[in-house]
Amino acid sequence: MNRPRPRSSADPSAGPDGSAILKEGGRRAERERAKRARSRRGQAVAFGSSLLILGGLAFLILTSSGWPEVRSQFFSVEVFRESFPGILSAFWLDVKMFLAIEAVVLVLGLLIAVVRSSVNPALFPIRILAALYCDIFRGIPVILLIYLFGFGIPTLELEGVPGDPLILGCTALALAYSAYVAEVYRAGIASVNQTQTDSALAVGMTRIQALRYVVLPQAIRRVRPPLLNDFISLQKDVALVAIVGVIEAFRQAQIDTARDFNFTPLIAAALLYLLVTIPMARLLDYISARDDVVRGAAR
Amino acid sequence: MSVIEIRDVTKAFGERQVLEGVDLSVAEHEAIALIGASGSGKSTLLRCIDLLEEIDDGDILLDGEVITDPSVDPVGVRRKLGFVFQAFNLFPHMTVLENVTIGAIKSGEMKKDEARDRARELLDRFGLAGREDDRPERLSGGQQQRVALVRAVAPGPRALLLDEVTSALDPELVGEVLEVVRELKDEGMTMVIATHEMSFAREVADTVAFLNGGRLVEMGPPGQVLDSPSLPETKRFLGRLHTAGLA
Known part of the structure; x- marks a missing residue:
């Protein structure tokens, strides 16, 4: 689907030298890159917040003064x-x-x-x-x-x-x-x-x-x-x-x-x-x- | 002898009188088009003939026998009539082939193989070959309605009752359905057709019957009723259709 094209013209910093046809392809590549970046950022945020919250919760529970008691009674x-x-x-x-x-x-x-x-x-x-x-x-x-x-x-x-x-x-x-x-x-x-x-x-x-x-x-x-x-x-x-x-x-x-x-x-x-x-x-x-x-x- | 005879039939839904003293007889190989405004009783009359509604008074005869007597088994009567609904009403959980064959198989009228062979032949004839194993939802409206027509004629009914079979279709799909009806008419199928398609009524029907407020007020050959109606009500109805560009 995606036509292979030179890396430079897909790069927004390449300047106004791309032709009209290439420009449209450039916009698409640009959008897709932005979309991928957004999704990567989303995943990173989800992972980070999970680590923070779940880790924090685990830390709180495991370090609380009652935990040894809970563990021996329930687990x-x-x-x-x-x-x-x-x-x-x-x-x-x-x-x-x-x-x-x-x-x-x-x-x-x-x-x-x-x-x-x-x-x-x-x-x-x-x-x-x-x-x-x-x-x-x-x-x-x-x-x-x-x-x-x-x-x-x-x-x-x-x-x-x-x-x-x-x-x-x-x-x-x-x-x-x-x-x-x-x-x-x-x-x-x-x-x-x-x-x-x-x-x-x-x-x-x-x-x-x-x-x-x-x-x-x-x-x-x-x-x-x-x-x-x-x-x-x-x-x-x-x-x-x-x-x-x-x-x-x-x-x-x-x-x-x-x-x-x-x-x-x-x-x-x-x-x-x-x-x-x-x-x-x-x-x-x-x-x-x-x-x-x-x-x-x-x- | 008429295939279907309707004598002085009356039907009300609660307070609302839907049919009042309707007399109509349908000869073998005859096609009668029922025309009239929405709510004039066309659909109800068809449903009464197929015993899907109970009439209040009068008689309906099929091949000379009264079918509206409470002692008559409605299932046996319905097996001799084919009914096609405005909204197709195919069974969504069955394939096209199952839709067409289930009636004949469950009534014990045909063996499974026999019913399937006949269904395939009919589906093939009406341009539905290759769709046997599809669910109805995969078909266009026109194809669904053609399947419904095949389902109604597969058991070889004495007469076919068509309840506004093109009203639920997109305009470009109407033609393919009417083509099937036309072909059935050419084969000599006896039919009662409730329709809004005046040009179709003119072309296929031997007789046009105009229902107005539950009464059958005017009846005759299409040329007479549609071109030179004698009653002011008929003129008004046809005039409204002309204004709407439907006739």
Whole structure:
């Protein structure tokens, strides 16, 4: 693209001896050089200020009088080494809970959203129930629900209902998250223009086919970012089942903390949660950015 | 026997009367152009025929059978009619080929391969060869509307309902879409065309029907209705179009 040209005429100090054609090329080279210089300067400033602020912060923390205390209480290498394997193996339970609950939530949430979005008069009573469900389960603190399920339901000694607090706690979480996710799906369904349904009916689809093949694929694509956002919350909220006695990573860390009277195990558990939530957050950013690009190209 | 027959059809949206006692019959191979101002009921009439809107009173018949009876399955009726929308309404998440074939495949009328072969043949014929695997967003408005036309005719409908198919297009793209309609007409497709393009109505339609405030007030051959209308309302409407340079 750039024509190679003698260095001297690109140099603004070369004087007015450049011809008209060369002059235009000279302006371009000049501008590009200025742009590059600006960007180099920007990078240098960003690097310098980062070094100054982060370095300063680190210096302040590390030299403060309380730091040795903080380090031994929160960041003790020995305690970390000792407790980490136990917390890690307990963390697998968090991962399993998350995967199982997520699978249930994706299906149940969609089902509720579809019922709430339907216009079929035969579904009216179920629609009312679905609306009630969303209001109730979204409106109660999740921790209360887990407590109520995990401790309350076993006292009923109901036939065929599991008494395992792990299963009951996960059920409470799944019900609460299904209510949130149903609302996300519902917003997605509402965002697909009615003309798409008209068009699907006009080509001879049934209402159910129109929903299945035309409305839902578009709706779900649009709500992927908020769905992922809810799943990031769920990834850490599984720790809440600890209150009904399930020994997962947080509870294990709590036990270790109480034994050694040192908070490093909690930091270890926190790191593990971050290890799964941060990649998910980056995935969310990536998908959102890609969707923006696709949408931008469509315009 | 008429393919479509509309008898004394009435339709209101809430308080607003949109169609009032409309009678119209469309013979086999006939093309009827519905003209009239925005809000005169052209689109609503087409949507009522395709059972996308429910009529309040009267009957609509397809091949001699009443289709507006509540006991009739609307899905079966829509499969016998093709509908093309003003804003194309292609499915954005599907390829061109999927757009054209999904109706016939999901209704069980055609096997996947059969539907694909037929779609390819039609796309090819209407200058869309090579675009089968593109998403609609990659196509121009004129190309999208031609895909929509192919989608409507692919299952071999008894009649085609065209709802202002060129109104959403840039002027230079109108011609390529009308060319497709012209060709379908030459093949003998029965059509009801709501349109603002008077020159096109004159050229393609056998009959022009003028809707005014939900009533079908004047109808006849294009030369008669468009050149020497008998009613003052029709004259006024056509006069306004002339002033706007649209006719």
